[in-house]
Amino acid sequence: MSAPDGLPPLREVITRHGLAAKKSLGQNFLLDLNLTARIARASGPLEGAEIVEVGPGPGGLTRALLWQGAAKVVAIERDRRCLDALGEIAAHYPGRLIVIEGDALEVDPLPHLGGPARIVANLPYNIGTELLVRWLTPPEWPPFWESLTLMFQREVAERIVAQPGTKAYGRLSVLAQWRSSARIVFDVPPSAFVPPPKVTSSVVHIRPTPPRAEVDPRLLEKVVAAAFSQRRKMLRQSLKSLGTDPLGVLAHAGIDPTRRAETLSIDEFLTLARSVAAAG
Structure with a gap:
């Protein structure tokens, strides 16, 4: 029996192409097309939208994006076993799906886009955080993406939206909230995946906003990483790794050196980064 989009059910596709998920690639496939459609809708109305998808696997989310009206999906897939299955989707939606074989950490999708795009993905667990940091810290702002709708482990999602003074507050919180707004849209249970992971996942939606202050994003990332590298230690100790x-830097920023990183607001981290820059 065909799925609502006229293509074969995903379980049939996986069996026919021998697509057992690989742990080494951080793969967990979503087979419920109702769920993938819900993820696609979380990015907003799709009619005419250009989408970048990372790690499409057998194409469950890809199909949902196209079925609901995306004008173009640029899908980056490292696992060449999935290419034939994705090719069948491309044939079903002529001219609307571009499949790029490669590592998302190395592939630039911009040459395939006509303008601002959304990034929508069930990110492979092993590269999800690194990709997010890259998308949040480009030198130019606003970025090429107009929104991010991404699946993470629940623990990572909580770090993205965490507030100062909480256990989850850390590097991702500061980088995500410095010049964007982030919210958890909904949770996805382990049973929704094949194979099921050991943890609950969450869909996070992020939109760019005007920066709270202009700071070199790479420097801010470096400062925040140093501050949280030793969460239990005072800033006067954890910041020594900056060289x-x-x-002196903390005094210039007006921050008590006995405080710990998790107590600093995002604005205080921005002030601290500017102080480090001034110290040269």
Whole structure:
């Protein structure tokens, strides 16, 4: 029996192409087309939209995006076993699906896009955080993407939206909330995946906003990473890895050196980064 989009059911596609999920690639496939459609809708109305998808696998989310009206999907897939299955989707939606074989950490989708795009993906667990940091820290802002709708482990999603003073607050919180707004849209249970992971996943929606302050994003990332590298230690100790005098930098920023990273607001981290820049 065909699925609502006229293509074969995903389980049939996986069996026919021998697509057992590989742990080494961080793969967990979503087979419920109602669920993939819900993820696609979380990015907003899709009619005419250009989408970048990372790790489409057998194409469950890809199909939902196209079925609901995306004008173009640029899908980046490292696992060449999935290419034939994705090719069948491309044939079903002529001219609307571009499949790029390669590592998403190395592939630039911009040459395939006509303008601002959305990124919608069930990210492979092993590269999801690194990709997010890259999307959040380009030198130019606003970025090429107009929104991110991404699936993460629930723990990672909570870090993205966490507030100062909470256990989950950390590097991702600061980078995500400095010049964008982030919210958890809904959770996805392990049973929705093949194979089921050991943890609950969450869909996070992120939109760019005007920066709270202009700071070199790479420097901010470096400062925040140093501050949270030793969460239990005071800033006067954790910031030593930056190679500058932490007491002088903190004094210039007006921040008590005995505080810990999790107590700093995002604005205070921005002030701290500017202080480090001034120290040269």
